[in-house]
Amino acid sequence: MSLHRYLPALLLSLGTGLVPVTAHEHHTEGIPEGEVVSPDPLDSILWIHIFTMITAFGMVFPFGMVLGIARSRWHVPVQVLGTVLAVLGWLLGHAHGGRQFAPNIHAAFASSLMSMLALQVGLGVYLKLHLEKGWHSVVRWHLVRLHGIVGKVMPVVSWTQMLFGGITALGFCRADHQGQCLAHFIMGSSFIGYGIIMVIMLFAGQAWLKRTARSQEFWDSLVITVWAPSLVTEHRWGQEWAHNDIQHTSMGVVWWCAGLLGLWLSRGKNKQPKRNLIPGIVIFLTGYAMSAHPQHLPLSTMVHSVFGYTLMAAGLARVIEIAFVLRDKPALDGEPNSFQHLTPFLLFASGLIFMCATEEQLALVSSAEIDHVSYLLVLYSVAFLMYLFTMVLIHIYVSNPRDAKQAPPAVLAERGMNGHVDRRVHDAEEFELEGLISEDEGEENKQESNP
Numbered sequence: 302m303s304l305h306r307y308l309p310a311l312l313l314s315l316g317t318g319l320v321p322v323t324a325h326e327h328h329t330e331g332i333p334e335g336e337v338v339s340p341d342p343l344d345s346i347l348w349i350h351i352f353t354m355i356t357a358f359g360m361v362f363p364f365g366m367v368l369g370i371a372r373s374r375w376h377v378p379v380q381v382l383g384t385v386l387a388v389l390g391w392l393l394g395h396a397h398g399g400r401q402f403a404p405n406i407h408a409a410f411a412s413s414l415m416s417m418l419a420l421q422v423g424l425g426v427y428l429k430l431h432l433e434k435g436w437h438s439v440v441r442w443h444l445v446r447l448h449g450i451v452g453k454v455m456p457v458v459s460w461t462q463m464l465f466g467g468i469t470a471l472g473f474c475r476a477d478h479q480g481q482c483l484a485h486f487i488m489g490s491s492f493i494g495y496g497i498i499m500v501i502m503l504f505a506g507q508a509w510l511k512r513t514a515r516s517q518e519f520w521d522s523l524v525i526t527v528w529a530p531s532l533v534t535e536h537r538w539g540q541e542w543a544h545n546d547i548q549h550t551s552m553g554v555v556w557w558c559a560g561l562l563g564l565w566l567s568r569g570k571n572k573q574p575k576r577n578l579i580p581g582i583v584i585f586l587t588g589y590a591m592s593a594h595p596q597h598l599p600l601s602t603m604v605h606s607v608f609g610y611t612l613m614a615a616g617l618a619r620v621i622e623i624a625f626v627l628r629d630k631p632a633l634d635g636e637p638n639s640f641q642h643l644t645p646f647l648l649f650a651s652g653l654i655f656m657c658a659t660e661e662q663l664a665l666v667s668s669a670e671i672d673h674v675s676y677l678l679v680l681y682s683v684a685f686l687m688y689l690f691t692m693v694l695i696h697i698y699v700s701n702p703r704d705a706k707q708a709p710p711a712v713l714a715e716r717g718m719n720g721h722v723d724r725r726v727h728d729a730e731e732f733e734l735e736g737l738i739s740e741d742e743g744e745e746n747k748q749e750s751n752p
């Protein structure tokens with residue numbers, strides 16, 4: 302049918318056609334000279350924007366993404382709900398009154414994320430049509446991959462846009478503060494990211510690790526070695542050495558040296574993958590350095606110390622886990638031990654504390670007369686919730702009951718070990734598709750393919 306022929310091109314052009322940046326007027330007349338936000342409070346429209354967007358991009362889409370990877374029939378309804386919320390939040394973002402903002406990165410970056418969403422919806426509608434004959438089969442194969450890749454990148458871009466929202470709302474991270482914000486947000490997010498990868502490896506990554514024929518510490522050490530030069534370059538070469546610069550640079554040096562040893566130790570006598578304690582020791586040393594990092598405000602010194610201690614505890618827990626809980630094995634038989642949650646959770650907590658420890662944030666906390674204990678307890682509470690959310694997502698992925706009912710035994714065996722369906726089996730049998738099509742559509746498809 303001619304409609305079928307042109308439909309993909311039409312949907313894609315709809316999807317990729319950048320979401321129009323609505324030409325609304327940007328009021329900035331209330332912003333005092335030399336400031337970036339007006340003294341007004343945030344109005345209720347902006348508050349609803351914030352809550353709607355955090356719900357859509359921070360919760361509903363990541364949840365739907367996991368359902369998509371698990372080929373659950375709930376993927377489409379959940380992502381449709383997320384899209385409705387996102388469009389609502391987008392309209393509200395443009396309609397707010399109250400506090401006024403100078404041109405900002407959050408407004409500038411919004412269209413990239415909204416365009417990714419439009420692309421996902423466009424691709425998703427095409428995939429849902431299940432056009433699988435003739436050239437559609439080739440196009441579909443590529444588009445499923447594209448939809449999958451963009452879908453997995455979206456949570457990272459959403460996280461960035463939510464951070465941009467926070468700093469825009471408060472008028473933070475401008476001028477001199479920019480470098481510090483970048484350092485705290487990138488480093489803090491990396492610790493949280495490392496925690497997420499660690500907990501995914503714990504519950505769902507063992508088969509992948511086996512296929513790479515390397516130990517987990519090989520990959521950790523590789524990242525440490527490659528990342529080290531970025532710490533050394535934090536000092537602006539040619540300018541005078543500040544005290545903190547010397548610490549950053551020496552940390553880069555220690556990461557590089559330790560990373561090299563970690564790589565060497567991750568192979569056994571017969572070149573088999575071998576565990577080692579180096580990445581754990583690197584986390585510990587980084588925590589030690591951070592706990593003693595010189596600060597201006599007393600509150601800042603306390604928060605940095607607790608950040609450092611949390612990171613040291615994460616490193617220590619990793620060393621104990623590998624040496625005494627796992628006794629150098631890649632994983633325990635059956636469920637992971639409760640102790641194994643400690644390192645990833647502490648990485649979440651330390652990453653979050655570090656992200657919330659810039660000069661401007663701490664000056665705000667201090668001016669509100671909140672002491673470091675209350676502030677740190679709030680941050681720990683958020684870390685608990687984030688860890689809970691991550692565990693819920695992993696649980697959905699590992700134990701998707703719908704697939705389990707339909708999957709052939711070979712796939713179940715693979716899933717038991719890894720939680721992830723083997724791609725080759727998936728491509729050969731395509732049983733998961735049934736999760737996304739209704740019984741009737743399934744019947745229709747069968748009749749079409751057996752005329």
Ligand code: HEM
Pocket residue numbers: 362363365366367369370371376377380381384418421422424425426428429445446448449450451452453455456734737
């Ligand atoms: C609301 C519109 C959407 C529809 C109708 C839709 C539809 C689909 C369909 C039909 C599949 C299965 C593809 C197959 O046949 O194998 C799928 C998979 C998937 N979708 Fe969506 N989707 C939508 C939005 C999204 C969004 C917003 C995201 C990202 C946050 C997303 C992430 C994914 C992922 C990660 C997969 C798995 C792909 C893979 O395993 O490689 N989807 N989607």
Ligand code: HEM
Pocket residue numbers: 347350351354355358390391394395397401402403404405407408409411412414415459460462463464465466467469470
């Ligand atoms: C990932 C989710 C989010 C998206 C896609 C998003 C998108 C948008 C868009 C499209 C605008 C209108 C920009 C313009 O005026 O041109 C906006 C405004 C705004 N958003 Fe968000 N937002 C998100 C999350 C947040 C969060 C979490 C916060 C705060 C914590 C926030 C705070 C703001 C503020 C303060 C404005 C007003 C900016 C201005 O008027 O220039 N947003 N947002």
